[in-house]
Amino acid sequence: MPKKSDHNQTQQKNRPDNDRQDNIMGRQPSAVWLWLMTLGMLLIVAGTVIPIFRLETVIYKYVYAAGAVILLVSRLFNPYRGDNDRLRRLFRIESWSAIFFCVAAFFMFYDRMSARDWLAFTLAGGAIQIYTSIMIPRTASKARRKNDNNQSLR
Numbered sequence: 819m820p821k822k823s824d825h826n827q828t829q830q831k832n833r834p835d836n837d838r839q840d841n842i843m844g845r846q847p848s849a850v851w852l853w854l855m856t857l858g859m860l861l862i863v864a865g866t867v868i869p870i871f872r873l874e875t876v877i878y879k880y881v882y883a884a885g886a887v888i889l890l891v892s893r894l895f896n897p898y899r900g901d902n903d904r905l906r907r908l909f910r911i912e913s914w915s916a917i918f919f920c921v922a923a924f925f926m927f928y929d930r931m932s933a934r935d936w937l938a939f940t941l942a943g944g945a946i947q948i949y950t951s952i953m954i955p956r957t958a959s960k961a962r963r964k965n966d967n968n969q970s971l972r
Contacts, residue, residue, distance in 0.1 A: 842905070842961045847896040854892040859947075861885025862919055866940055869933070883923035890916040902961050905954065912950040918943030 847855075865882025868875065893916045898909035922939035929935055 841901050842958055842965065847892075851892050851896050854888055858885045858887075858889030858892060858916075861888065862940075879923070879926045882919075882926060886916065886919035886923040890920050902957070904957050905961070908950050908954050908957060911946060912954070915943040915946040915950070918946065 861881050862885035865878045865880075865885055868878035868881070890913075893913045897913075898906045900906070918939050922936040922943065925935035925939060
């Protein structure tokens with residue numbers, strides 16, 4: 819009769835592709851954190867669009883700040899836990915976009931007469947967000963292909 823540990827080792831060798839993907843992408847955040855990230859980004863967009871359309875209200879500062887804080891908290895509590903160093907760097911850069919949004923929220927309240935600073939930090943955070951949203955799937959795909967090539971060579 820085979821030992822239970824032998825059975826577990828056999829199962830680990832014959833894992834499906836999804837488990838191999840977990841080594842590359844790491845543990846995925848729960849649905850609650852994904853919803854919070856999405857909510858934070860939507861609040862940032864709403865807080866940015868309100869003054870652009872010249873709607874006379876002060877609430878946009880609070881909407882933007884709430885979105886920036888929600889995004890920052892959700893990014894900080896969901897670090898990358900995979901094996902790929904390049905993906906770890908990209909996820910860390912993505913967290914910096916949330917920090918840029920928080921700095922932009924600070925400048926919304928600090929400098930009331932000028933919109934230059936908070937818009938500059940918002941654009942910088944948006945550029946970083948766009949870059950990482952393109953590069954993370956691309957890098958993960960390359961890592962999967964490299965992993966598959968290494969598996970097939972064995």
